[in-house]
Amino acid sequence: MKQIFAIGVGGTGAKCIEALVHLHACGLLAGDDGTPARLGVFLVEPDQQSALLTRAQTAINRYRALKVAVGRNSDSFARAELRDYGQWSPLTTSSGSISLDQVFPKAVLRTQAPGVAALFDCLFPPEEQQADLEVGFRGRPPIGSAVMSRINLQKEAQVGQWQQMLSDIQTAAGSGEPPLIHLFGSVFGGTGASGVPTLGQLLKNWLKSQSLSSVQVQASLLLPYFDFEGVADDDTGVHAESRNFQLNTDAALQYLRTSGKACFDRVFLVGSDIKARYGFSIGGTSQTNAAHLVELLAALGVRHPLTGTTRYANVLSRSDHACIRWDDLPDDERVGEALARGARFAVAWRNNVSHEIADAQKVSMKTFLSGAPWARRFFHPAGASTSRGGRPAIRDREQLTVQTAIDQYCDTLLQWLNQISSNLGTGFKQELLSAQLLVPSDRFENNLSRVVMGKARPRRPANNDTVEAIKVKMDGLSAERINHRGMAGLADCLWTLVA
Numbered sequence: 001m002k003q004i005f006a007i008g009v010g011g012t013g014a015k016c017i018e019a020l021v022h023l024h025a026c027g028l029l030a031g032d033d034g035t036p037a038r039l040g041v042f043l044v045e046p047d048q049q050s051a052l053l054t055r056a057q058t059a060i061n062r063y064r065a066l067k068v069a070v071g072r073n074s075d076s077f078a079r080a081e082l083r084d085y086g087q088w089s090p091l092t093t094s095s096g097s098i099s100l101d102q103v104f105p106k107a108v109l110r111t112q113a114p115g116v117a118a119l120f121d122c123l124f125p126p127e128e129q130q131a132d133l134e135v136g137f138r139g140r141p142p143i144g145s146a147v148m149s150r151i152n153l154q155k156e157a158q159v160g161q162w163q164q165m166l167s168d169i170q171t172a173a174g175s176g177e178p179p180l181i182h183l184f185g186s187v188f189g190g191t192g193a194s195g196v197p198t199l200g201q202l203l204k205n206w207l208k209s210q211s212l213s214s215v216q217v218q219a220s221l222l223l224p225y226f227d228f229e230g231v232a233d234d235d236t237g238v239h240a241e242s243r244n245f246q247l248n249t250d251a252a253l254q255y256l257r258t259s260g261k262a263c264f265d266r267v268f269l270v271g272s273d274i275k276a277r278y279g280f281s282i283g284g285t286s287q288t289n290a291a292h293l294v295e296l297l298a299a300l301g302v303r304h305p306l307t308g309t310t311r312y313a314n315v316l317s318r319s320d321h322a323c324i325r326w327d328d329l330p331d332d333e334r335v336g337e338a339l340a341r342g343a344r345f346a347v348a349w350r351n352n353v354s355h356e357i358a359d360a361q362k363v364s365m366k367t368f369l370s371g372a373p374w375a376r377r378f379f380h381p382a383g384a385s386t387s388r389g390g391r392p393a394i395r396d397r398e399q400l401t402v403q404t405a406i407d408q409y410c411d412t413l414l415q416w417l418n419q420i421s422s423n424l425g426t427g428f429k430q431e432l433l434s435a436q437l438l439v440p441s442d443r444f445e446n447n448l449s450r451v452v453m454g455k456a457r458p459r460r461p462a463n464n465d466t467v468e469a470i471k472v473k474m475d476g477l478s479a480e481r482i483n484h485r486g487m488a489g490l491a492d493c494l495w496t497l498v499a
Contacts, residue, residue: 001038002031003172003179004302005165009044009199010191012222014056015291016184017041019299021059022416024080025066025409026342028303028335031177042085042165044195046133046147051288053087059416060084062409069405073488077495085165090147090195091133100143101129103150137190141248144194153202154209170210178214182302183264186222187252188245196221197255200263216265216306220298221256223249223271226278226289226425268301270294270316274425291419293324293430300330325431326456336432336456341499343417343433344451344458348498349491350410351445352467357403357487360394368394374475377482378490390485402487414438432456448498458499470497 008017021041023029029037041060045053063082070078091098106129109117120129128143137144156162172179183200185192196219207215224245260267271294278289297316318328326336360368360375369376379394392399421435431454437445449462458465474493484492 001035002029002177003038003040003168004029005040005042005169005179005181006302007042007044007181007183007199008056009183009185009195010189011045011047011050011052011289012186012189012192012295013184013196014043014045014050014052015289015295016220016222016298017043018056018059018291018416019295019420020184020302021056021063021082022342022413023296023299023303023338024082025063025078025413026338027076027080028300028338029080036080038081038083040083040085040165040168042161043087044090044191044199045087046089046091046137046191048087048089049134057087059412062405062412066405066409069402070488070491073484073486074492074495075483077488077492083168086161088161090151098133099130100124100133100146103133103147137194141190141193141251144190145198148194148198151198151202153206157206166206169215170212173212173215178216180302180306181215181217183217183219184222184298185219188222188224188248192222193248193252197252197259197263201259204263217263218266218268218301219264220268220270220301221252222294222298223269224275225270225272225292225294226276266306268298268304270298270301272425274322274428276423276425290423291416292423293420296420297329300335303331303335322427323429323431326454332455336454337499339417339432340452340456340458341495342413343438344448344498345495346410346413346417347437347445347451348448348467348470348494350407350414351441351443353490353494354403354407354410355442355444357394365394372471374471377474377477378485378487378493392486396486399487406487406491411440414440470494473497 006017006020008014020029020039024037024039027036029039031037043053043056047053060082061084063078064084066078067080067082091103104120106117106120109120123142124146131143133143133147137147153162157166169179169181181203183196185196187193187196200217200219203217207213207217227245256263256267272292276290276292316330318324326332329335356372356375360372365380365382369381375394376391378391379399380391417433418435418438421430421433421438424430433452434450437451446466446468447462448467449457449465452458474497477493482489482493
């Protein structure tokens with residue numbers, strides 16, 4: 001089984017992990033034989049209150065809850081394995097606010113190493129030394145580099161999340177296909193620009209010390225793809241500024257040019273010259289930057305096969321400067337099919353099937369089945385609490401728990417799909433998905449023909465591309481084609497027929 005260990009560093013890294021989880025849920029991470037890969041995710045972020053961290057963790061938690069709820073009761077739906085190694089901060093030993101001059105105590109430095117203290121004052125102005133790092137490294141790579149340089153991976157490997165992940169990497173390396181380690185982060189902020197190369201080099205050194213040379217370490221590094229709207233006030237202090245993004249990027253790329261091979265086996269660089277606009281935030285709960293297509297492209301780097309080619313670089317481009325279409329995505333046929341299936345399933349389930357199941361709780365089973373005959377294929381026709389032929393009651397508490405897990409993951413998937421479809425930047429458009437349809441709604445949605453645009457949309461007449469048409473197909477399926485019953489079996493059948 002293919003095993004992938006993904007590490008998101010900083011806010012942008014967390015957004016890439018969010019994208020990767022949804023790609024995994026849609027079946028896009030698999031081995032050469034088509035078996036779903038086992039994905040492990042780890043979030044590294046000093047800003048533990050980051051809304052971006054919370055959103056990524058929500059996607060992780062909801063998919064894992066879905067996976068547990070469905071269990072073995074499906075053939076195709078929610079089959080991907082996901083392990084969560086949690087969140088870790090390089091400032092994890094601190095509690096409450098902490099500043100750089102607390103990480104490197106100046107009073108101690110002046111006494112024991114006055115030359116180092118003078119160098120510290122030379123490298124970091126007072127405002128950077130005293131800035132509260134509880135909200136991250138404030139878009140300043142030098143601050144991040146100073147903190148990240150203190151990480152002792154050999155020590156971290158003895159306890160906690162690092163110990164769990166590194167132990168799993170060792171186990172995976174000795175059990176067949178070598179695992180892949182993939183890091184994500186920006187090169188224009190503070191945490192990603194300093195953390196991704198540092199962690200990459202630490203991991204490479206650790207792998208060498210463990211004689212695990214077959215394990216590849218690669219990274220998706222995001223170049224500038226957004227700007228801030230608004231400006232900070234006088235009390236904000238040190239903060240990320242759009243005007244520094246290019247300077248930070250240039251410095252990071254120069255470092256990679258000279259030292260990149262010590263950090264990574266392969267690097268994917270992804271950015272956009274057409275910038276999205278985000279409201280200014282210093283970090284924490286107010287940093288609610290919407291998901292972006294660039295993060296999807298960065299996550300797709302995990303799927304790029306390892307080859308023996310000696311080519312220095314490959315370039316990804318689009319045919320139209322002002323628009324992105326399915327043809328512009330790597331492995332567009334497979335990626336388009338999987339994302340289209342995920343989008344259509346989420347709309348069909350959340351905005352139609354789940355509503356109908358809710359209606360079934362309010363009337364007798366006989367009345368419900370008169371308008372929804374397809375339901376008898378998955379649920380006990382008499383509404384009995386004991387199953388017959390493997391069919392549970394539609395009001396069974398365990399079944400309703402499965403429904404809730406599917407609903408909640410669909411909400412998360414729809415939010416992400418809506419954001420990558422609408423958060424585009426001025427003068428840029430996409431012909432992938434219809435953003436306005438990718439929202440949870442109390443209104444019944446029957447028409448699926450407009451959810452997906454372009455070549456990834458299933459080729460069937462619009463008047464027959466409906467949820468009701470799928471329900472009719474369900475009702476007509478032979479018993480041999482319905483392998484599972486209950487909510488999970490219903491979702492599995494819908495997942496198959498919606499494509």
